[in-house]
Amino acid sequence: MLYADFEKRLDLFTLKVHIDAESGIFSLFGASGAGKSMTLKCIAGIEKPDRGIIRLGDKVLFDSEKHIDLTPQKRHVGYLFQEYALFPDMTVAGNIKAGLHHLPRRERQAKAAELMERFRISPLADKRPATLSGGEKQRVALARIFASEPEVLLLDEPFSSLDTFLKWELIPYFKETLQSFAGCSIMVSHNIDEIISLCDTVSVIQNGVAEPAVGIDDFQAMIKAKYPSVYLRNS
Amino acid sequence: MMDLYPLLNSLRIAAISAVIVFFIGIAAAYYIAKCPRIIKGVLDVIFTLPLVLPPTVVGYLLLLVLGPKRLIGSFFLEHFDQKLTMQWWSAIFAVTVIVFPLMYRTARGAFENFDENLASAGRTLGLSNTYIFWRIRIPACKQGIIAGVVLAFARALGEYGATSMIAGYTPGKTATVSTAVYNLWRIGNDELALKWVLINIAISAVVLLCINLVEKPYKRRSR
Numbered sequence: 401m402l403y404a405d406f407e408k409r410l411d412l413f414t415l416k417v418h419i420d421a422e423s424g425i426f427s428l429f430g431a432s433g434a435g436k437s438m439t440l441k442c443i444a445g446i447e448k449p450d451r452g453i454i455r456l457g458d459k460v461l462f463d464s465e466k467h468i469d470l471t472p473q474k475r476h477v478g479y480l481f482q483e484y485a486l487f488p489d490m491t492v493a494g495n496i497k498a499g500l501h502h503l504p505r506r507e508r509q510a511k512a513a514e515l516m517e518r519f520r521i522s523p524l525a526d527k528r529p530a531t532l533s534g535g536e537k538q539r540v541a542l543a544r545i546f547a548s549e550p551e552v553l554l555l556d557e558p559f560s561s562l563d564t565f566l567k568w569e570l571i572p573y574f575k576e577t578l579q580s581f582a583g584c585s586i587m588v589s590h591n592i593d594e595i596i597s598l599c600d601t602v603s604v605i606q607n608g609v610a611e612p613a614v615g616i617d618d619f620q621a622m623i624k625a626k627y628p629s630v631y632l633r634n635s
Numbered sequence: 636m637m638d639l640y641p642l643l644n645s646l647r648i649a650a651i652s653a654v655i656v657f658f659i660g661i662a663a664a665y666y667i668a669k670c671p672r673i674i675k676g677v678l679d680v681i682f683t684l685p686l687v688l689p690p691t692v693v694g695y696l697l698l699l700v701l702g703p704k705r706l707i708g709s710f711f712l713e714h715f716d717q718k719l720t721m722q723w724w725s726a727i728f729a730v731t732v733i734v735f736p737l738m739y740r741t742a743r744g745a746f747e748n749f750d751e752n753l754a755s756a757g758r759t760l761g762l763s764n765t766y767i768f769w770r771i772r773i774p775a776c777k778q779g780i781i782a783g784v785v786l787a788f789a790r791a792l793g794e795y796g797a798t799s800m801i802a803g804y805t806p807g808k809t810a811t812v813s814t815a816v817y818n819l820w821r822i823g824n825d826e827l828a829l830k831w832v833l834i835n836i837a838i839s840a841v842v843l844l845c846i847n848l849v850e851k852p853y854k855r856r857s858r
Contacts, residue, residue, distance in 0.1 A: 441755075444755070444759050445758075445759075446755045446758070446759070471758070472755070472759045473758055473759075473761045473762070473763070475759070476761075477759055478759070479755070479756065479759040481752045481755075482752075483750075483752070485750070485752040485753050485755070485756035487753060487756075487757075487770075487771050487775075488753075488774075488775055489771070489775060490770075498757070498760060498762060498770075499760045499761075501760070501766075502761055545760075548759075548760045548761055
């Protein structure tokens with residue numbers, strides 16, 4: 401589904417990413433500043449790798465040798481930003497309609513209503529993002545992403561701006577939403593519990609170098625063996 | 636009844652200049668962010684220079700290109716039979732240059748506080764760059780931009796030095812409030828000069844009040 405093999409020189413290290421993700425939820429696990437968000441930004445076309453290839457299905461998004469570099473607009477990725485990046489001067493309904501620009505104007509209203517129903521945010525339609533709670537913002541951001549009909553989901557620390565209680569309340573719903581999505585999802589996180597409860601495969605990224613991906617069970621075993629103290633604290 | 640021409644003239648010069656710097660100030664603030672660091676530094680100095688230069692220096696430099704015997708001035712005189720100096724609208728050249736840094740710097744400050752993730756989100760959602768600029772970036776920066784325009788307008792109303800050099804003082808033609816005050820005082824008409832002084836103070840106070848009203852909700856929201 402998503403194949404990414406690229407390098408990008410950063411200030412402190414060189415980011416080396418190799419991702420070959422099938423449908424399901426693929427995770428990049430690593431400390432803050434390990435290059436996780438940069439990886440997602442390169443896949444989305446917000447940042448440009450120095451060299452390499454990024455393919456989505458058989459569509460080439462980026463190929464440094466063939467000088468292919470599609471704009472983010474043409475990549476059809478759904479990007480969930482850490483703080484959700486809702487447009488502050490639009491209502492919830494306006495934000496979702498902004499994701500529906502590929503549709504004719506008269507169809508947007510009905511489609512937006514349908515999405516708001518699905519993500520249980522209909523009562524918030526006329527509210528501004530600043531007045532929403534963290535969980536509501538997340539649902540609006542997800543609805544907006546699904547409005548744009550993405551082929552891959554990029555999730556940047558989706559729970560980092562929520563408190564722990566709220567997080568565990570939201571995770572089942574979040575998982576259900578991701579599982580209803582036909583394409584693959586790439587989630588970056590520095591939280592072991594989030595990854596174990598949501599993801600299928602994990603690649604550990606350290607100082608910009610992404611290790612080969614392993615299944616979630618192997619990841620759990622590895623963490624347990626390598627960092628028993630971390631594992632105990634988190635379980 | 637006193638002749639209100641200087642007030643009318645000042646207001647239209649200030650309004651037109653504010654509209655002009657609204658567009659070029661925003662454009663300069665937006666595009667400078669995309670320049671390489673060295674070019675950015677040089678351009679920033681050039682764009683800000685009119686703020687610190689004496690207005691007479693700006694007036695002199697403008698006359699150097701717009702004067703009837705100079706490059707642009709002589710071109711217009713020859714081809715359009717039009718003098719660019721000593722018209723009521725000549726002051727617009729002077730005022731626009733003088734107030735440009737105010738708009739440019741306020742807009743740049745607003746753009747620097749803009750969360751780039753919002754633009755990136757717009758791009759991944761398939762929105763055009765034009766849409767992102769006018770519907771997401773500008774609204775998010777609107778307080779700063781409005782403050783910049785009002786500030787530019789206020790400063791434009793009071794411009795004296797460069798205006799008097801490029802437009803002079805012709806009652807009923809190029810007179811503005813600030814040039815009227817000086818010239819009335821010079822000929823000893825203190826009474827009329829005082830009237831214009833009071834009018835000037837009143838307008839400036841109202842404009843500053845407007846700036847405060849614009850900025851208040853902004854501060855409240857960012858808290």
